[in-house]
Each structure stands twice: as structure tokens, then as C-alpha cells.
Amino acid sequence: MTEHTVTAYDQELTAVAGRIAEMGGLAETLITDSVMALMTQDLDLAQRTIAQDVRLDELLLDIEMRNVNIIARRQPMGQDLREIMATGRIANDLERVGDLAKNVAKRVIAMDSGLKSKTLAIGLEHMVELTQSQLKAVLDAYTRRNAEEARLVRERDSEIDAIYTSLFRELLTYMMEDPRHISQCAHLLFCAKNIERIGDHATNIAENVYYMVTGERLTDERPKVDETGAVTGQGA
Amino acid sequence: MTQMPGTIKAAAMTDTKISARNVQVYYGDTHAIKDVNIEIGARAVTAFIGPSGCGKSTFLRCLNRMNDTIDICRVEGSIDLDGEDIYDSRVDPVQLRAKVGMVFQKPNPFPKSIYDNIAYGPRIHGLVRKKADLDEIVASSLQKAGLWNEVKDRLDGPGTGLSGGQQQRLCIARAIAVSPEVILMDEPCSALDPIATAKVEELIDELRENFTIVIVTHSMQQAARVSQRTAFFHMGNLVEIGDTQDIFTNPVDKRTQDYITGRFG
DSSP, X not given: OOOOSSHHHHHHHHHHHHHHHHHHHHHHHHHHHHHHHHHHTOHHHHHHHHHHHHHHHHHHXXXXXXXXXXXXXXXXXXXXXXXXXHHHHHHHHHHHHHHHHHHHHHHHHHOOSXXXXXXXXXXXXXXXXXXXXHXXXXXXXXXXXXXXXXXXXXXXXXXXXXXXXXXXXXXXXXXXXXXXXXXXXXXXXXXHHHHHHHHHHHHHXXXXXXXXXXXXXXXXXXXXXXOHHHHHTSOO | OBOOTTOOGGGSXXXXXXXXXXXXXXXXXXXXXXXXXXXXXXXXXXXXXXXXXXXXXXXXXXXXXXXXXXXXXXXXEEEEETTEETTSTTOOHHHHHHHEEEEOSSOOOOSSBHHHHHHHXXXXXXXXXXXXXXXXXXXXXXXXXXXXXXXXXXXXXXXXXXXXXXXXXXXXXXXXXXOOSEEEEESTTTTSOHHHHHHHHHHHHHXXXXXXXXXXXXXXXXXXXXOSEEEEEETTEEEEEEEHHHHHHSOSSHHHHHHHTTOOO
8 A cells, every 4th residue: 555645644544553453362362261261160361351351442442532533634535534434343343342252251250150061162162263263364354455355254154153053052952951051051152142243243344344445335145044043933 | 245325326427518528738748638538517516636737727727718818728629518519610718708607716806896896797798788687687696606695785895805705705606697507616715714615615515506517626625525526637637537425435546546545656
């Protein structure tokens, strides 16, 4: 990208991009740590993860203020304008990712007993891996300004939805088998839902990266495969 | 993948008012306008933007043959107004300029009364016979230019006694007085403060109901605010023309992109 005639303008945009990168890295860490805390029942790690989320909130506010300033002082146009709009939304999504990871960490503390069966968590672990790779891919697409990579991230979200659906069924089976599992499975189910939502935010980010780079919206309908409603006969 | 839902083609071309084909302009040996082809829609505002010396004002001045007044200036190609070539030898440039009025960068009222500034055009073009008709034209022109309430009690006062913003609206009223079809504006707000600028922009927005307006401006924000279509000129070439919304959010050409985002080397 050619540089602006006004150097300070470039610096301001770069500063925002740098903060998005920081938010992205932090969000990834929060997911890793909260899931680690869940798997190992590490209450300390869970507490630290909850505390770390504050930084994401700060960064979001900081980015919003910077963007407001750039709009007021530079009147961005074209790709700069799209970038400002996109980074604002991306920052919002990353802040939400942090909240969802924090919720997982809170569940670790709320689950009074330790994780009785690791097999219950295996499906969840797989889902987390996929979600993390999605988030990483979309952050890379953002950094590289690569619309095609962003589009592919968006397409892959259905895999996470599919795993969530099967995980839902699995947990339901466990609960029916033995009512003593219900409390733990309910917690895990909420964790799974949080992870699935993180995947949705990665998709949002992908859409914004695509718009930022191309100026066009991805609007073709993606297949929705959350079929958890079909299991219970009502909305999940 | 489609256009954003917001990209409504509401600003799409209306009927063509001016159609320029293969226009070349030379100042002596300098090739100032290079093969410009453009259609300008009726009853809409078209903005010309581009860096200094890109040819936007030169091209604007071709549209009412203002360049005829410059000896070394030569115009080739054809420019049609309502399908008729304005460079045809049978066209009287003075009559043409009554149809295609012009407002300049610096407000330039005649050193006459406010009334006479407006009445001058209708008088020399013989548009009126009776004093009452002339009064009517003066009043309605000033009203259309949004200046009536400010000057109605001092029509005999000198036009040069008005503030800069009022003088510019007086010049717009003067242009309107001869019932033109097209109004060319060459950086009409560059000498005005933001409030006076806003009044002129509000006026431009109202005038486009009845007039075809072409505005040259150095302020991209102004082009974005007032126009429906925007044309970007660079080094004598028309690089890109499109709906204003598209030009400022997602231009096609790299040069347009660089210019509107402030990246021009």
C-alpha cells in the first residue's frame, strides 16, 4: 500500500492495526487458557483468564476513540474509510470473543466437582482446536489484507456448527444415561455454546476483512447446520 | 458476492444533458485535455475532482466555450448539449453562455446595485419588456439563490457591499436570472467560510431539481456532499467517473484510490 502524503495519518492507521493484532493475540490466549483451565480443572488459571479479559475491553475502547479521532480529523475515504469501519467491528468481535472465553473460565469455577470423565471433553477439545484455527486464519487474513483467505474462513464455520450439533447430542445422551452427569454436562454444553459463538465471531471478522479489502459484501447464504433444535423438537 | 445493499443506484445517470466525445484541448503545444469522453446527466450534480493542473477546470470551461477567449487554446472533438454540438460554427457563444451559466471561484459581482447585478443578464439578452417582469425575475432569482430575505430591503445597495458568502450567492442568482439549463461552478466555495459554504451547498442541492450542475472542487468532502456523480481527472485524462458513493468508498482505479485517500505522490 502506498503511503499517505501525511505521515501522521499512516501512523494513526498503523496504531489501530497494531491494537487489533494485540486484541487478536490476547483473544487467542484467553481461549487457550480458559479451555486449558477447563480440561485440567485449574482454578488459578481460570481466575487469571477472567482477569485478563479487562485488557481486551480497554483495547476496544482505545480503538474506538482512535477511530473517532481519525474520522473527525482525517475524513477517511475509500479503503481507509472501509478499514476504519471494519476495524471498529473487528475490535468489537474480538472483545466478545474475550467475554465468551471468560465465560468458559467462569464455568470452571462454577463446576463444583472436578471433570469426572475426560471422554466428555474430547469432543469439546476438537471443537476448540477448529475454532482456534479459524480465529488464527482470520487474523492472518486481516494482517495480510487477504480477502480470499477471509472468505474461506467464513465457509469453514459450518464445520464448527456441525461439531457443536453432534456434541450437543452426545452430552444429551450422557445426561439421559445417568442423571448424576446432568450438572457437569450442562456446564460443558454452555462451554460448547460459547466456543461455537467464538466461531461465529471469527466469521463476522472474516466478513469485515472481506469488505475492508474488496469494498464488497459477502452475501451468499451459508448453510446453517445448527440442528440442535431437531433433537429436542424445539429451539436449542 | 454482490454490491452492498446500501449501494442503491439512485444516483444512476438521469437523461444525458451534455455528451462530450474525444475532446482534446491544447494550450499552444501543451496537450491539456486528452481524449475525454463523458456524459453528464440532466438535473443532477456532477463533480470534477483531481489535483491541480489535472485539467478539470479547463474541461469545465469547454462546456460553455469559455476557452474561446484564450487565443492559444484549441479545442477538438465534440461536445453536445441536448444533442447539438456547441462548437458548431452556427452557435453563438454568447447565447450558449446564457444557456450554460457559470459561477467562479472568487465572487465577482458587478460594481452595480444588487438589483442591477441580477437584472443585467435578462436586460442584455432581451428577456423582459416591462419593469414589473424584471422585478419579478430579480426577486425570484434571489429567492432561488436563498438570498432574498437578506437583501430584499437593500436592492439598491452595491453588490460589492455584501459579505463573501452573500456575494457568491448573488453571483449564483445572477447566473440563474437568465434561466440557464446548466450551471458550471468553478470552485464556488473556495473563498468562503464553512457556514457560507454550507449555504451554497444547500442551494446547489435545491437547484439540481431544475438545473444541471457541474462543479469543480478541490474539496473531496464537498464533492462527496453535493454531487450524485463524480469524475476524477488526472494529468489531462478522465480517469474514472461513477456514482459519488462508489467513487468515495470503492473506486476502481488505483489513481482515484490514491487521490481520494490522500496518497498522491
